[in-house]
Amino acid sequence: MKVLVPIKRVVDYNVKIRVKPDQTGVDLANVKMSMNPFDEIGVEEAIRLKEKGVATEVIAVSIGPQEAQETIRTALAMGADRGILVKVDHEVEPLTVAKILARIAKAESPQLIILGKQAIDDDSNQTGQMLAQLLGWAQGTFASKVVVEGDTVDVTREVDGGLQTVRLKLPAIVTTDLRLNEPRYASLPNIMKAKKKPIDAKAASDYGVDPAPRLKVLKTTEPPKRKGGVKVKTVQELVDKLKNEAGVI
Amino acid sequence: MAVLLIAEHDNKSLKDSTAKAMTAAQALGGPVDILVAGQDAKPAADAAAKIAGAGKVLLADDAQYGHQLAENMAALIVELAGKYDAVLSPASTNGKNFMPRVAAALDVPQISEIVSVDGPDTFTRPIYAGNAMQQVQAPAGKKIITVRTTAFKAAETTGSASVESVSAAKGPGVSEFVGEELSKSERPELASAKVVISGGRGMQSGENFHLLEKVADRLKAAVGASRAAVDAGFVPNDYQVGQTGKVVAPELYIAVGISGAIQHLAGMKDSKVIVAINKDEEAPIFQVADYGLVADLFKAVPELEEELKKQGY
Numbered sequence: 173m174k175v176l177v178p179i180k181r182v183v184d185y186n187v188k189i190r191v192k193p194d195q196t197g198v199d200l201a202n203v204k205m206s207m208n209p210f211d212e213i214g215v216e217e218a219i220r221l222k223e224k225g226v227a228t229e230v231i232a233v234s235i236g237p238q239e240a241q242e243t244i245r246t247a248l249a250m251g252a253d254r255g256i257l258v259k260v261d262h263e264v265e266p267l268t269v270a271k272i273l274a275r276i277a278k279a280e281s282p283q284l285i286i287l288g289k290q291a292i293d294d295d296s297n298q299t300g301q302m303l304a305q306l307l308g309w310a311q312g313t314f315a316s317k318v319v320v321e322g323d324t325v326d327v328t329r330e331v332d333g334g335l336q337t338v339r340l341k342l343p344a345i346v347t348t349d350l351r352l353n354e355p356r357y358a359s360l361p362n363i364m365k366a367k368k369k370p371i372d373a374k375a376a377s378d379y380g381v382d383p384a385p386r387l388k389v390l391k392t393t394e395p396p397k398r399k400g401g402v403k404v405k406t407v408q409e410l411v412d413k414l415k416n417e418a419g420v421i
Numbered sequence: 422m423a424v425l426l427i428a429e430h431d432n433k434s435l436k437d438s439t440a441k442a443m444t445a446a447q448a449l450g451g452p453v454d455i456l457v458a459g460q461d462a463k464p465a466a467d468a469a470a471k472i473a474g475a476g477k478v479l480l481a482d483d484a485q486y487g488h489q490l491a492e493n494m495a496a497l498i499v500e501l502a503g504k505y506d507a508v509l510s511p512a513s514t515n516g517k518n519f520m521p522r523v524a525a526a527l528d529v530p531q532i533s534e535i536v537s538v539d540g541p542d543t544f545t546r547p548i549y550a551g552n553a554m555q556q557v558q559a560p561a562g563k564k565i566i567t568v569r570t571t572a573f574k575a576a577e578t579t580g581s582a583s584v585e586s587v588s589a590a591k592g593p594g595v596s597e598f599v600g601e602e603l604s605k606s607e608r609p610e611l612a613s614a615k616v617v618i619s620g621g622r623g624m625q626s627g628e629n630f631h632l633l634e635k636v637a638d639r640l641k642a643a644v645g646a647s648r649a650a651v652d653a654g655f656v657p658n659d660y661q662v663g664q665t666g667k668v669v670a671p672e673l674y675i676a677v678g679i680s681g682a683i684q685h686l687a688g689m690k691d692s693k694v695i696v697a698i699n700k701d702e703e704a705p706i707f708q709v710a711d712y713g714l715v716a717d718l719f720k721a722v723p724e725l726e727e728e729l730k731k732q733g734y
């Protein structure tokens with residue numbers, strides 16, 4: 173079976189972003205970009221399924237600017253077989269991404285699509301679920317364990333109260349949580365090999381999807397800043413302050 | 422603007438995130454009905470009926486909603502959504518699971534984790550782990566919204582709405598519940614506790630979390646953790662506080678052996694008072710702490726418990 177892994181190019185998780193003073197957005201000039209960490213976990217899971225002989229082909233798809241090709245190369249270097257880049261130069265909303273992915277899924281007929289549970293830039297946590305709905309498929313979100321068995325997949329999910337396991341009919345959608353696996357680093361030979369793997373270049377119009385955003389961003393601002401506090405010398409002083417100054421205990 | 426609010430519950434009882442999301446729903450400025458979808462969920466529906474501001478409570482009681490499977494929940498909500506201009510849900514792992522399906526079915530964008538309602542179609546939400554706030558305006562059409570409930574006060578429970586049964590929708594039949602492993606604890610829930618004490622990698626083992634539990638018992642606190650502590654297997658996944666875990670905003674948050682990575686701060690920086698106990702005085706957690714104690718936690722935490730005990734907590 174084929175596995176599709178959608179991946180997003182985002183600001184690296186180590187970067188402390190800056191809001192533009194004119195409130196028009198976040199300053200992305202000269203900022204380090206990487207594959208969304210949850211998507212890396214998705215790529216790793218797909219490759220492991222291939223190594224176990226469950227998956228036959230792993231296709232990495234990114235919807236984004238030309239530079240997202242580097243992100244696809246990273247997935248190819250990790251072990252994905254080929255890539256599809258759907259070039260869009262502005263931000264794309266989750267529903268738009270889901271619509272494009274739905275068209276790709278119809279063309280490629282994967283049995284499993286593994287996405288990250290959220291992108292660490294817009295923190296939306298929507299795309300996988302939307303894609304599942306558009307395709308009429310089942311979904312196993314926030315996955316910490318994925319077991320494919322015949323024509324079903326068991327997904328153990330990280331939920332508010334603990335863990336929940338669901339059984340889904342294939343084809344299905346999985347979205348990854350942090351503890352599903354630890355993604356590998358690509359080795360140098362694999363990085364070289366990845367350069368020869370094919371990447372299809374596409375546009376949103378190839379899929380009949382209008383990529384224009386529908387939510388209007390009015391402004392982007394700094395969150396309220398916390399004032400730095402004081403250091404206390406002893407536990408006794410701490411308890412006294414919490415009781416008599418802050419009044420929280 | 423008629424609003425449908427999806428209740429968060431475990432069939433037996435209602436989570437207080439429902440009453441908090443109610444405050445957001447009412448800010449949209451219209452009558453609000455509450456949907457309780459569950460199995461043997463009459464007690465939860467009765468509790469929902471007490472939330473002030475509820476027009477009526479719709480109870481969809483059916484085995485297929487017992488575990489809130491996203492496919493079935495979405496089918497039900499989409500069927501009911503016709504009569505409403507907006508559908509809201511707490512941004513719990515349930516709401517996050519089914520609401521985007523509803524949005525996709527209705528072909529509208531979803532607005533995730535709003536922290537304020539600025540107008541009938543205008544909302545503010547955090548992006549980049551809360552390092553920026555984005556104000557967005559929704560297009561015409563139904564509004565599908567999840568609510569970061571820590572940003573809203575709970576509505577009163579002085580109401581007496583009627584409970585009406587609604588029939589189950591036909592689910593797509595593509596998923597089934599297999600099992601669950603829920604953390605059991607006598608302590609308050611992380612999301613609603615007034616005091617939270619969290620441990621990080623500095624705790625060194627799951628065993629050592631007992632030190633925090635002793636303090637938690639004195640302060641009626643919930644116990645949380647950083648990702649590093651969860652990844653290391655010290656505590657279960659549902660303890661994780663942060664950008665990709667739970668968001669908490671208690672009166673008092675005590676961070677023990679936690680460095681203060683942005684992903685962790687994202688989940689707790691709206692707490693009223695923050696205490697940090699860390700042996701590294703350069704740790705970034707001190708930049709957001711109201712009270713910082715530079716100390717070895719293995720000495721400071723037992724001392725803290727002792728002092729609280731002495732003072733009658």
Ligand SMILES: Cc1cc2nc3c(=O)[nH]c(=O)nc-3n(C[C@H](O)[C@H](O)[C@H](O)COP(=O)(O)OP(=O)(O)OC[C@H]3O[C@@H](n4cnc5c(N)ncnc54)[C@H](O)[C@@H]3O)c2cc1C
Pocket residue numbers: 185209210292620621622623624646647648649650661662663664665666667677678679680681682683684685688698699700701704716717718719
């Ligand atoms: C995609 C993504 C999502 C993430 N989501 C989250 C999230 O939701 N929540 C989260 O917490 N993290 C998250 N992280 C991880 C985050 O980046 C940090 O790695 C993590 O928060 C670090 O945990 P920590 O502070 O416990 O560990 P460390 O950074 O290792 O800090 C340990 C601290 O303990 C102190 N210490 C050690 N021993 C003692 C002692 N004896 N006494 C006192 N102090 C001591 C040290 O000085 C140090 O400051 C995420 C990361 C990624 C990439």
